[in-house]
Amino acid sequence: MLPVALLAATLIGALWFNGPVAAPDRPVAVLFPPWWSEERTLGAAADAGGAVLGLGRLSGLVVTQSSDPGFPERLRAAGALILFDPRGFGLCTPSRERLR
Structure with a gap:
């Protein structure tokens, strides 16, 4: 249930802030x-055409x-649902399971 709630919150927040977040040379x-x-x-x-960080x-x-x-347009054409600033939600750091 928690992952679904986090995904929903992320989607709503990202849609709200889905402005020009993909400035050149910015993650x-x-x-x-x-x-x-x-x-x-x-x-x-x-x-x-992006470097995966x-x-x-x-x-x-x-x-x-x-x-x-x-780059943002190519990401959307490649199937991206949402683009957002990675600093805003705390979901862009590896989970503990991926660190093991």
């Missing part, structure tokens, strides 16, 4: 469909970065 958190595999998620971020606590959440101004 951006990207939520891809949570039912995608980790390989597909990472591949989509890389195919959009890390995975978030939720399935489908990736922190990535690119200096190309067209």
